Amino acid sequence: MSSYDVLRQGLNAPICLTWEMTYACNLLCVHCLSSSGTRAPDELSTAEAKALLDEWAAMRVFYINVGGGEPMTRPDFFELMEYSIARRIGVKFSTNGTLVDREAARWIASTDYLDVQISVDGASAEVNDAIRGDGSFSRARRAMELLAEEGFPFKVNHVVTRRSFAQLDGLHALVTGMGGQLRVTRLRPSGRGRAVWDALKLTQEQNRGLYAWLRAHPDVLTGDSFFHLSALGAPLDGLNMCGAGRIVCCVDPRGDVYACPFVLADEFKAGNVRDSSFATIWSESPLFERLRGWEVGGQCRSCGAYGRCHGGCMAVKHFTDTPLDDPDPECVFAPESGPTTTVIPLTLSPRPIRPAPAR
């Protein structure tokens, strides 16, 4: 049995568990997959969050991807991260970097089992700030500098768009020059991303260019984001499959469990940790059972590249009203859909950075 078949049928616990700790954010990025900006009033309390971490430790979850919103806006952020690590659950947290001061940088650098990803969506303020908000590039860069001064090998996560594609080399040089590692991930039409999808998604020419660029830069991480591009030739590094409900899931700030961080929609909600245990939801939810038995069907099954891309990303299909058995809307064999101009006006504007809440 191939690793694809083994993983498709689900595991005792997720490999990659995303915990969106809060929807509060001091930025308002135009492509935010969770439409973050405002704290949910019924967010999990510190005690509920700790009980969840206890459960994950019992399930031997190796690590969690912590995101949001901006996780550092939670007053109990450091407490919960230390609680997690003390239970041997490694933490990879995503931050916009605005709240990383020298004290936080020292804490990050001195904590084992902790990885940090700073979100940067362009190699210049002009490109980044149009998506993430005025001043966000310089604040993210400051966070990178502080971590570099502590000798900490931070990561930069870059959601590549048609506006930033030409800056990949520049961003790679900037990040690696500071001792960091670049991670490039796929834009999804999730959350507010739906409103800017047509304006920011890569052109087919850029998608082909990205495949070649990733092949030429094996040091660049992708979080298995671009498995739809593996149809172009030799597979990209990673499992090259949709892990939703199989090896991946997402817990939102209210404790709702979704199949993956990119499908925060009722159709993909498996349960809530306030109603039943996370372990029960993971192993018994009808939604997850269905996903584990399902494979993309339709015309993909007769495609020679099926074994490398497995039909692409479920979230991209869902939010573009594409049937799940159809090819990925960005299938490399599909004709270009929509304009190819690099700069198309955005229908949303990011908000300037809000003041940081007191710690």
Place this chain on the structure above:
Amino acid sequence: MRRSDRVRLDDAVALRPEKFGALAYSYRDRQLFFIDQRLLPFVDSAGARQVGEIADELVASGELQEAAVPKLLTVLEGLRRKGVVHVVI
């Protein structure tokens, strides 16, 4: 890997049982490893017994074919090179 070697899991590696055997995760380099069911008794032996002794027992009980042992020891050697297990000295 010699049959007289004893192996133990690296301190920074966590092991989780799965239907196919186990998943191993290294906190040191953030790598994930798939451990086949047949390999698990070796990886999880905590250095208590020689790998040849474990293999003989599995062969005797019919859980392993003698012909499969050299290949398993090669895979185990691969895990040693990647720092997942160490030979106990």
